[in-house]
């Protein structure tokens with residue numbers, strides 16, 4: 001019996017792309033569909049495009065779930081930031097909106113996290129038993145931190161402050177293009193970036209994704225780092241494949257989210273009780 005493919009959708013600043021994914025093979029089941037991101041990329045407008053993509057593949061995916069990635073921090077279904085998309089996403093109950101609009105299970109999460117999961121399960125970090133930092137170099141710098149195959153979500157190491165600047169504003173591939181930097185001029189910037197990250201996280205492996213990873217031989221060998229660094233394998237398919245993987249995972253583990261929320265609440269209440277019960281501190285003596 002063949003298992004139905006799962007739809008992954010990757011919302012980006014310029015295009016919204018989707019494809020049903022064969023999760024046995026870790027690849028698209030059929031060609032992807034790409035639709036330009038609406039000029040004003042509000043949740044409502046983006047949801048229209050997402051619905052069109054779902055409709056296009058409806059026969060293949062049946063009533064299955066949809067995984068969606070977005071260039072934003074997403075905690076418990078709420079988009080908390082918005083990079084290259086309309087600012088009205090910030091603080092928005094986005095996952096629920098997609099579920100209501102599409103009438104099916106949706107999992108929404110960060111685009112770099114999706115790429116990280118895809119590389120971990122099917123690509124350059126497949127089966128890695130240690131700590132992997134996947135960095136997507138595009139307009140910004142996205143990061144996914146994966147330890148022993150488990151994603152630590154919403155790492156935003158593209159925004160480390162380095163030399164007084166937001167790192168991605170100095171070292172992303174987008175900055176290289178915008179300033180017309182040659183590889184020779186850009187390499188010290190990206191090297192400084194990875195050197196800072198490795199000094200803080202001590203990963204076992206860096207995986208570099210994003211469009212520029214296609215030309216990885218032009219810069220990866222030039223970087224002086226302690227950590228091995230390799231190009232991503234899934235390239236621009238990683239977001240969609242990771243999204244589909246996560247959708248399947250969520251369907252198979254429906255109670256995970258619930259338990260996280262309940263556990264957090266229980267621990268916060270217990271801590272509050274401890275604070276209330278604690279005897280007042282004696283006044284400090286000189």
Ligand code: BGC
Pocket residue numbers: 071072073081083110111112113136138140141142143156158168
């Ligand atoms: C955002 C991240 C995103 C990355 C890649 C950064 O500017 O803060 O959330 O993953 O860009 O799109």
